[in-house]
Amino acid sequence: MTEQSHFHLPRPRLTLDQAADLARERFNVIGVVTELGSNQDRNFRIYTDAATVVLKVSNPATAAVELEAQNAALAHLGDLGLDLPAAVRAIDGNEIQRITIDGQTLDLRLLTYVDGHPLTDSVRLTAGQVRSLGDVAGRIVRGLSNFEHAGTDRFLQWDLRRGGEVIDALLGQVNDDARREHLRTVTDAARMQLAPLKGDLRVQTIHGDLTDDNVVSRDGDSISGVIDFGDVAQGWLVAELAATCACVLYRSPRHPLAILDTIDAFARQVPLSDAELTALWPLIVLRTAVLVVSGEAQVQLDGDNDYADANRAREWLAFATAADLDGAEVEALIRFMLAGTDAPIMTTDYPLAGPLDPAAIIDLSVTSAGYDAGVWLEPDIDARITADAAAQLGHAVTRYGEYRLSQTRINTAEESVTLALGVEVILPAGSHITAPIVGTVVVVDSDTVRFEAAHFDLWLTGIDAAAIDGQTVEAGTTLGTALGTAFGTALGAAQASSAGARHAARVARVTLQTSRLRGIRPPFFAAPSHAALWQRVCPDPSALLGLETARSLADAGALLQRRDQSFARVQEHYYQAPPQIERGWQHHLIDTHGQAYVDMVNNVTTVGHGHPRIAEAARSQWSLLNTNSRFHYEELVRFTERLAALAPDPLDTVFLVNSGTEAVDLALRLALSYTGQDTVLAVREAYHGWSLAADAVSSSVADNPRALDTRPDWVHLVEAPNAVRGKYQGMQSAPQYLDDLDGDLRDLADAGRTVAAFIAEPVFGNAGGVLLPDGYLAGVYERMRARGALCIADEVQVSYARLGKHFWGTEQQGVVPDIITIAKAMGNGHPLGAVITRRDIAERFSEEGPFFSSAGGSPLSCRIGLTVLDIMRDEGLQQNAEVVGRHLKQGLERLGERFDLIGAVYGMGLYLGVELVSDRAAFTPATGAAARLCDELLLRGCIVQPTGDFKNVLKIKPPLCLSIASADHFLDALADALGAIAPRAAQSPTLSAASSR
Known part of the structure; x- marks a missing residue:
């Protein structure tokens, strides 16, 4: 067989029935057979009464001695503390069985099944799994360091020593011209980096594929077993780690630096040499490229290989992620992770920018008032805010370690890169900068210098130090600033704020950033997921300005614990670990x-x-008056007139309350008072609120698991008119639900009970917005009014224009209720609710005494309610x-x-x-x-x-x-x-x- 043919290995042709027959005939194993995924072999899991085993049918290109090596490696690694498969002898006493079927000569093995959940079952890798992958890869490498077998000297397309050959052979299988050219460019660069290192890379037997496909976990966070050793062969030791890191990229493309934890865990088991550290990143890039071209080739060759086909998109994403990263930066980060120092930046007697006022430190965090009204989305907003501040205070300073709202991106699944890893100082143009400590000044470009100190680099922009390029300077040496920026002009009239235009001046904007990646300029902003690492690499430079270290951000998890200690836990929060x-x-x-x-x-x-x-309406009204509705003021009249005008005729009278629950509670009291009757009908599965009365008509078991068992006698539940999941289905099912309602009404009449009201949402909100069957509410309302009962529409969730075509939910059903309850939307988050009804219903309620809601209808609530309606209209x-x-x-x-x-x-x-x-x-x-x-x-x-x-x-x-x-x-x-x-x-x-x- 030529080496070229090793790149084109279709899987053996074998059916489930054939696999079952072979297991029975050769190993006396009988059970239920299912197939497991594989690129080039066939693997079948067999459930028997005694145990679960795996029948492995090897690709014909795999020699028997190579299979023997795999079995021997498994036996050799028995003391690693990992669950590993073991070879099961066949009926004839041998571990390997050679068979001929459908013209194919194939080798079979039976292995014990390693229990656990494959990491492929997880949508993404946890931090523990990422580290555990590196740890297990290191343990396997260490365990195989003294393993030798003739069967490990084999040709594998996954052997990264031959990665370039694989790319050359299979690149033509990539049909997309742009992708193919990109692959060539990226892999050529990786091969050039590897060329001088090859002689210094250790070679030994390695597993070769310590990835999510081949490991399992019992506890979900750490790897408990390795399930496949099909790629055991001689290879570069560091290639084992490269394969595992490529898997992490494949599974976590949005967090590529997660590989650093994998590398750290591996290196704790097997320390890496200098050459291996240099080779690691180009090997990771090469591995992702080999996966891509191999996947394309395998799918074209083996069209029914769903396993290979399903992996292609993520393999391309992993390659693209690797190709986009700066290799020199990644290598520097790897080296820092393994050997870097965390020594803080020390204070100095020569503050870099002279005395700075702590009051000039500008807040650019998520909660900064400077970002109100959405201006954080405008370009150059930080420059405008800081220049305005500098114009008023003489200078301005930004904060290190701050998550800046200006860097937040909307409508993206990608993580916004928001963490500031440096400080900006805005000074009058021509201000001088002082060397804080002894170091060498290296000019990088026209306004950037790198100050090389003993244990870190200090990167400065806005500096003109060309006169001392490459010279060592003493602490206190004066460095120049670059020419100032005409703030008002540079930003342009469209972007300049009124304050900026008013204070337009020539200012120098100097940025400073420390870095322990010597000679490599770090990013000025980092992603939150990598905050801990980057803050180690780029420590706070505030001490070089004579300022205190920036405050640390409060931990969301710690805040959640505090919430649980003071806030009743029954008031639940979204998500287990909420942002x-x-x-x-x-x-x-x-x-x-x-x-x-x-x-x-x-x-x-x-x-x-x-x-x-x-915000302005609230501020303005608070500055004037906020009290209760027993006082006389205009806002209440204006708001209730507006609501009454929006309500369908003949509803003309408004009660103002604080919430939907209070509105429903009041609506029920109105109905019971007006009719003098004793029973309220409510639909099953609905939710109307938490007060005693509102909860009484709520029967959603999601909100109250005992809802169906705890309804008071005055509530009668009727069938939920859910046209999809209900007793009767389809939008034409109203007659059937109404027939059931007629039966309920007869039963109530027979029991001597009279109906006061029917309450329901006009759209089944608690079920997710299910529209009621056509004509359902019309039929219900007709029946209620024939009995003197009132019809209550709970519009708390679905009204106020949310349905688009209709302002009120009842419009969709073509009916007008006697009472509408509303809340939620009315106040845009401010507690505000209302009941809208007829004058005669409201007047009858007055017979029970005056109604009063302390904050319902306050000037503030009414003003906000009016503003919401104005905004909706405008x-x-x-x-x-x-x-x-x-x-x-x-x-x-x-x-x-x-x-x-x-x-x-x-x-x-x-x-x-x-x-x-x-x-x-x-x-x-x-x-x-x-x-x-x-x-x-x-x-x-x-x-x-x-x-x-x-x-x-x-x-x-x-x-x-x-x-x-x-x-x-x-x-x-x-x-x-x-x-x-x-x-x-x-x-x-x-x-x-x-x-x-």
């Missing part, structure tokens, strides 16, 4: 690390977070909800055609739901998948949560200002997350017929 959210803007939420999330769940904030008109938010909601729903339905986890898509406008099911035919709730999907979406920059009695419906009810761009980002993130946890394409049956309308 600490401290700012919002429009439909975005931003955490303290400057990461932005599209808010897809916050229907309380109707017009968006941080709206300047609401910014066309109802129209936006219709346009963006339609676009979003169509996108969700398209995803339903791709992923069978999506069983139905509900709702309209910007009140939507996505029901997740594990089996479409049985419509089995996928509760676990919903929770997992929400976690995955959080990592991709989207916040959404599950609802419904089974917690399997994604509730999608974002602020009404949601943009098409953000909706598309959510759809992309959802598709990516679905692909990670449920990659199968949709199968019949299709989405529920009642999923859209």
Whole structure:
């Protein structure tokens, strides 16, 4: 066989039945057979009554002596403290069986099964798994260091000593011209770096593929066993680590520096030589390239190899990630990780920029008032803020270790790179800079110098030190600044703030940054996921300015513990490890690390977070008056007139309260008082609030597991009109639900009970926005009014233009209730609720005495409520909800055609739901998948949560200002997350017929 043919190895042809026959005939093993994935072999797991075993059918290109070497290596490694497979002897006493089947001569082995969860089952690697991979790879290398066998001297396309040959042989299998050329350029550079090192790299027997495919875990965070030794061969010792690091890149492309933990764990088992440290990164790049070309070739050669085909996209992503990183920087980081110092930067008698006022330190954090009203998204905002401050204070200084909001990016699944690793000083033009300690000044470019101190480099921009390039200077030596910047002119009229224009002046902007990566300029900003490493590499330079070290950021986890100590835990929070959210803007939420999330769940904030008109309305009214509604003031009249005008005729009278719960509670009292009757009808599975009365008509077991067993006698539950999951299905199922209601009404009449009210949401909100069957509410309301009962529409979640086409949810059903309850949307997060009804109903209630809500209808609440309505009108938010909601729903339905986890898509406008099911035919709730999907979406920059009695419906009810761009980002993130946890394409049956309308 030629070496060229080693690159083209189709898997053996073998069916499950043939595998079962061979296991029985050769090993006397009988059981249930399933196939496991492999690039070039065939692996079959067999469940027997006694144990689970694996039948391995090797590629014909693998010689028997090589299989013997694998078995011997397994026996040799028995004392590593890892679970490893063991060879099982066949009926004839041999470990390897040669057979001929369908014209193929194949070798079989039977191995014991290593129990545990494959790391491939995890959507992403945990920090513990990343380290454990490196640790296990190091232990295997150490264990094999004295292992020798003739079968390890073999040709493998995964042997990175031949990586260049593999690329040359298989590059033509890449059909895309641009990708092929990029591969060539990147791998040629890696091969050039490796060429002078080859003679200094240690060679021994290695596993060769210590990756997620070949390891398992019992506890979820550390590796307990290694399951495959098919690539055992002679190779470079450091190539073992390169293969493992490439796996980490493949699994964590958004956090590539996670490989540093893998490397550190490996090096604790097997210290690396200087040559190996230099070779490691180009070997990682080469490994990702070999995976890419091999995957392309294997899929073309072996078209039914789903295992190889499914891996291609992530292999390309791993290669692209490796290719984009700066190799010199990565090598420097590796060396620092293994041997770097954490000595702090010492204070000096010669502050670099002279005396600086601590009051001139500018806040550019996520909570900075300078970023209000969304200006953090404007270009050059930091320069404007700091120049304004310098103009007023004489100078300005930014903070080290601050997560800057100006660096936050929206509508992206990528991590925003926000952590400042240096300090900026804004000084009058021509100010002088002083060398803080003894060092050598090296001019890098026209305004950048590197000050080489004993244990670190100090990088300075805005410095003109050409006269002393390459010279050692004493502490206290004066260095010049570059020419100042005309602030008002440089930014341009469009970007310059009024303050900036007013204080336009020539200023010098000097940046300083310390680095322990000698001679390599570090980035000025780092990603939060790599904060600990980069802050070790680039320690705080504040001491060189004569300033105190920057304050450390509060830990979100510690804050959560404090919350649990003082705040009742029954008041739950989203996510097990929630981000600490401290700012919002429009439909975005931003955490303290400057990461932005599209808010897809916050229907309380109707017009968006941080709206300047609401902030100004609150400020203005607070400065005038805030009291209770027993006083006489204009804002209450204006607001109630506005609400009454929006309500459908004949509703004309408004009660103002604090919340949806209080509104529902009051609505029930109004109905009982007006009718004098004794029973309230409520639909199953609904949620209406937490007060005694509102909870009484709530029967959602997701909100109260004992809901169905604890209803008071005055509440009677009727069948939930859920057209998808309910007793009767389809949008034409109203007559059947109404027939059941008629039966309920007869039973109540027979028992001598009279109906006071019927309460329901006009859209089934708690189920995720399920529209009621056509004509359902019309039929119910007709029956109620015939009995003198009132009809209450709980519009707390679904009204206020959220449905897009309709302002009120009842409009979708073509009915007018007797009482409407509203809240949530009214105050944009401010506690505000209302009950709207007829004058006669309100007047009858007065017979029970005056009604009063202490803060309901306060001047502040009314002013905010009016401002919300003004914003909705002025910014066309109802129209936006219709346009963006339609676009979003169509996108969700398209995803339903791709992923069978999506069983139905509900709702309209910007009140939507996505029901997740594990089996479409049985419509089995996928509760676990919903929770997992929400976690995955959080990592991709989207916040959404599950609802419904089974917690399997994604509730999608974002602020009404949601943009098409953000909706598309959510759809992309959802598709990516679905692909990670449920990659199968949709199968019949299709989405529920009642999923859209």
